[in-house]
Amino acid sequence: MSDELRRAWAYLSRVAEPPCPQLRVLVDQVGPIEAADRVKAGNVDSTLMERIDARRELDCAVKDLEILDRMDGRLITPLDDEWPLLQLQSFRGDVTKRPNGHPPLVLWASGPVRLDEAAGRAAAIVGTRAATVYGEHVAAELAAGLTERDVAVVSGGAYGIDGAAHRAALACEGTTVAIVAGGIDNPYPAGHSALFHRIRQDCLLVSEYPPGEPPGRLRFLTRNRLVAALSGVTVVVEAGLRSGAANTAGWARELGRPLCAVPGPVTSAASAGCHVLLRDRETHLVGRAEEVVELVGRIGELATDEPHPATPLDGLEPVEKQVYDALPARGGHTVDEIAVLAALPPHQVLGPLTMLELNGLVENADGGWRIVRRRRSRAPG
Amino acid sequence: MSDELRRAWAYLSRVAEPPCPQLRVLVDQVGPIEAADRVKAGNVDSTLMERIDARRELDCAVKDLEILDRMDGRLITPLDDEWPLLQLQSFRGDVTKRPNGHPPLVLWASGPVRLDEAAGRAAAIVGTRAATVYGEHVAAELAAGLTERDVAVVSGGAYGIDGAAHRAALACEGTTVAIVAGGIDNPYPAGHSALFHRIRQDCLLVSEYPPGEPPGRLRFLTRNRLVAALSGVTVVVEAGLRSGAANTAGWARELGRPLCAVPGPVTSAASAGCHVLLRDRETHLVGRAEEVVELVGRIGELATDEPHPATPLDGLEPVEKQVYDALPARGGHTVDEIAVLAALPPHQVLGPLTMLELNGLVENADGGWRIVRRRRSRAPG
Known part of the structure; x- marks a missing residue:
C-alpha cells in the first residue's frame, strides 16, 4: 500500500x-x-x-501510522485479501436499520494471525466482567476445546469471561482474536496489558478505532457487533441481566449467527442473563466445545451425543439390525437359515447381509455367512 | 364405606x-x-x-385394613369425593398406549390433607437422590415459594431433591403430598421415616400399593406417573442423565402437563439431565417459584420480571448517549469542544446537552458543561 x-x-x-x-x-x-x-x-x-x-x-494520520508501525501493526482495508469480506457482508438488509448496524471502514490490527483466516472458523466467547470462578472455568474449557478443534476464539479482551477465553486459547497455542473498543496501542483495560501483549505477539489484536482513542460506553456496544460478525457462532458464558454480553448476543441474532448460552446456577446473578437468553427458543444451551463446533462449523461436523459407548451397529437400518441380531454367534449359515432365524422372507435377507458385509460386520466364507468378531473400535476424534 | x-x-x-x-x-x-x-x-x-x-x-384385605386403621389411614376410591377425578382423567387417549399409562384402581392414604384439594393446585418438585447442595437449596426455595403461594408440593419422598422439597413445604407450614412406591405403612426409604411421619401427621402420604408392599424399580417408574398426574406442573430440579426424574418428566409431557427444569452448572453431572430436558423447546427454564406458579396456576398470575438495576442513562436517545460519553470525566467544556469529542456538528450538541441537564446528568457552570457526579442509586425493590 x-x-x-x-x-x-x-x-x-x-x-x-x-x-x-x-x-x-x-x-x-x-x-x-x-x-x-x-x-x-x-x-x-x-x-x-x-x-x-x-x-x-x-x-x-502520520502520527497514527507511526504508532502503528512502531507496533508492527497494519491497516486492514476492504482492498486487502485479509479483509473478512464474507463475514462483514452480513451487515445488510434489516441490520443496517439498527444504530451502528454497518461494517467498519477500516481496521487497525497487530499480530501474526490473518483476520480472514481466523474469522473463517471462529467462535466468540463473551460474558460478564463480573465472572464467577465457575464462569471463568467454563470459558477456559470451551476456549481450550475450540482450540483443539481448530476454531479461533474471538472476544473483547475484557476482564472476566473474555480474559479467561483469550488466556486459555493462548495457553493451548490456539488462535485468539481480541477486538477492542479503543486504540490498539493502549487497549482497555490497562490491567490486561500483559495479556494484550501476548495476543499481539502470538495472535491478533484488532480495532476500528485509531491509536490513542479511548473506549467509551457506546464504543463497547459498537465494538460488540464486530465480535459477533467475525465469529460463526457467539457463546455467552456468564452474563448479568444488564451485561454487555447480551448486546453481543443481540448482534449475533441480528446478523443471523447461531447464539449459544451456558446455563449456570439459578442462584447466580452472573448466569441470570444467560437464562434469559435460554428462554428464547433460538438460543442453544451448550456446555461443551463440541456442541459449539457443531454450530461454527464445517458441515458434517456434528457433536457426538453426551459421551456414551458407540458401536459399529449404531448406523444400521432396522432390517439390517434384525438380520445381524438373528445371526448365531458361531458358524456360517445360509441365507435360508438366516431368513428363518430373522423371521424374514429369504429375498429380504441378502440385501441387508451385503450391507453388513460392506460395514465389516459379517463375512461370507465357505458358502456361509458369519459374524465378524473384533475388538470394539475406538471412537473417532 | x-x-x-x-x-x-x-x-x-x-x-x-x-x-x-x-x-x-x-x-x-x-x-x-x-x-x-x-x-x-x-x-x-x-x-x-x-x-x-x-x-x-x-x-x-382384613389385615391390610387393620394396618391402615392403626395408621388412621383411609382408602381413596373413585367413589369418594376425595378422588382426584379431573387429574386422573388425563390417562386417556395415547397415554394408555404407554406401559402403565392408566389411572390407579384405588389409593391408600394417610394424613389430614384431602387429595383432591391438594391436587387442585399442586406442583411436583422432583429430582435426583444424588442431589448437590445447590439442588437441595433450589428445591427448598421453590417449595417454600410455592407454599407461600398456596401451591401444594408433590414429590416422591426420596432422598435428595424430593426430601428437600417436602421438608421445606413442611417447614413453611404448607401442603405437601408424598406419593410412595410401596406400602404407606413402611414407606421407602427407611431413612426418611421421621419425614414420612411428619408428612402423615400434617399433610398426606399416598400409595397405590397395599400395606407391606416393598417398592421396586418398576414400581418407582409406575409411581412417577401419579406424581406427574396429581400436579399441575412438574419441576425437575436436578437430574443425572439416567435419573428417574427424567421418567417423571416424560409422564408430565405425556399427560399434557407443563414441564419445567432448573438449570445448573454445566460442570455438574446432577444438572446434566435438566440440560437435556431444557434443550427441548417445550421445557420451561425456571429458577423461582413465581415462574412455576404461572404454569400451575390460576390465570392472571404472572411472574414479575427479574429485579434488575436501572441507571439514569437507560432512557437516553443514542445522540444523547454519544454526547454524554464524549464528555471528559473532569472539567467544564464548551459546546464546540464537545462537538469535536462527540464527532457531531456543534448545532447537534446543544439539544442533547439540554436533555442531559434536565435528567440531572450534566450541568452548565462557569460557561462550561460538565458531568454531574453522584452515587449510583440503589436498585429499586
Whole structure:
C-alpha cells in the first residue's frame, strides 16, 4: 500500500465516529485518496458533512501510522485479501436499520494471525466482567476445546469471561482474536496489558478505532457487533441481566449467527442473563466445545451425543439390525437359515447381509455367512 | 364405606399389579364387591385372568385394613369425593398406549390433607437422590415459594431433591403430598421415616400399593406417573442423565402437563439431565417459584420480571448517549469542544446537552458543561 493510500485510510478512520455508512459509500465511489481530499475540503453532501465536520481539519494520520508501525501493526482495508469480506457482508438488509448496524471502514490490527483466516472458523466467547470462578472455568474449557478443534476464539479482551477465553486459547497455542473498543496501542483495560501483549505477539489484536482513542460506553456496544460478525457462532458464558454480553448476543441474532448460552446456577446473578437468553427458543444451551463446533462449523461436523459407548451397529437400518441380531454367534449359515432365524422372507435377507458385509460386520466364507468378531473400535476424534 | 366394600377394594388393590386396566373396567361394570367375588372365583376373562391368577387366592384385605386403621389411614376410591377425578382423567387417549399409562384402581392414604384439594393446585418438585447442595437449596426455595403461594408440593419422598422439597413445604407450614412406591405403612426409604411421619401427621402420604408392599424399580417408574398426574406442573430440579426424574418428566409431557427444569452448572453431572430436558423447546427454564406458579396456576398470575438495576442513562436517545460519553470525566467544556469529542456538528450538541441537564446528568457552570457526579442509586425493590 502506498504511503498516500495509507494516510488516506488513517485520516478517514478518525474523521467520523465509526461506523459511518455515508463515508463508506463515498470511499466505495471515489476511492480512499479522493474521499479523504473531499472530506478535508468539506466537499461532501450535507449528511456526511454532519458526521465529519467536527473532525475534518484534524489530521493525525502520520502520527497514527507511526504508532502503528512502531507496533508492527497494519491497516486492514476492504482492498486487502485479509479483509473478512464474507463475514462483514452480513451487515445488510434489516441490520443496517439498527444504530451502528454497518461494517467498519477500516481496521487497525497487530499480530501474526490473518483476520480472514481466523474469522473463517471462529467462535466468540463473551460474558460478564463480573465472572464467577465457575464462569471463568467454563470459558477456559470451551476456549481450550475450540482450540483443539481448530476454531479461533474471538472476544473483547475484557476482564472476566473474555480474559479467561483469550488466556486459555493462548495457553493451548490456539488462535485468539481480541477486538477492542479503543486504540490498539493502549487497549482497555490497562490491567490486561500483559495479556494484550501476548495476543499481539502470538495472535491478533484488532480495532476500528485509531491509536490513542479511548473506549467509551457506546464504543463497547459498537465494538460488540464486530465480535459477533467475525465469529460463526457467539457463546455467552456468564452474563448479568444488564451485561454487555447480551448486546453481543443481540448482534449475533441480528446478523443471523447461531447464539449459544451456558446455563449456570439459578442462584447466580452472573448466569441470570444467560437464562434469559435460554428462554428464547433460538438460543442453544451448550456446555461443551463440541456442541459449539457443531454450530461454527464445517458441515458434517456434528457433536457426538453426551459421551456414551458407540458401536459399529449404531448406523444400521432396522432390517439390517434384525438380520445381524438373528445371526448365531458361531458358524456360517445360509441365507435360508438366516431368513428363518430373522423371521424374514429369504429375498429380504441378502440385501441387508451385503450391507453388513460392506460395514465389516459379517463375512461370507465357505458358502456361509458369519459374524465378524473384533475388538470394539475406538471412537473417532 | 361398608366393611364389605372396603374389604373388596383392599382385596382388589392387591390382586393385580397396578395399574390393571382390565380390573378397572370390571369394577366399573359390576362394582367392587361383585368384581372381588368374580376375581376370587376365577370367573373373569382370560386377559384379566392372566393378571390376577397368581394372587387371587391371597386375601390379606382384613389385615391390610387393620394396618391402615392403626395408621388412621383411609382408602381413596373413585367413589369418594376425595378422588382426584379431573387429574386422573388425563390417562386417556395415547397415554394408555404407554406401559402403565392408566389411572390407579384405588389409593391408600394417610394424613389430614384431602387429595383432591391438594391436587387442585399442586406442583411436583422432583429430582435426583444424588442431589448437590445447590439442588437441595433450589428445591427448598421453590417449595417454600410455592407454599407461600398456596401451591401444594408433590414429590416422591426420596432422598435428595424430593426430601428437600417436602421438608421445606413442611417447614413453611404448607401442603405437601408424598406419593410412595410401596406400602404407606413402611414407606421407602427407611431413612426418611421421621419425614414420612411428619408428612402423615400434617399433610398426606399416598400409595397405590397395599400395606407391606416393598417398592421396586418398576414400581418407582409406575409411581412417577401419579406424581406427574396429581400436579399441575412438574419441576425437575436436578437430574443425572439416567435419573428417574427424567421418567417423571416424560409422564408430565405425556399427560399434557407443563414441564419445567432448573438449570445448573454445566460442570455438574446432577444438572446434566435438566440440560437435556431444557434443550427441548417445550421445557420451561425456571429458577423461582413465581415462574412455576404461572404454569400451575390460576390465570392472571404472572411472574414479575427479574429485579434488575436501572441507571439514569437507560432512557437516553443514542445522540444523547454519544454526547454524554464524549464528555471528559473532569472539567467544564464548551459546546464546540464537545462537538469535536462527540464527532457531531456543534448545532447537534446543544439539544442533547439540554436533555442531559434536565435528567440531572450534566450541568452548565462557569460557561462550561460538565458531568454531574453522584452515587449510583440503589436498585429499586
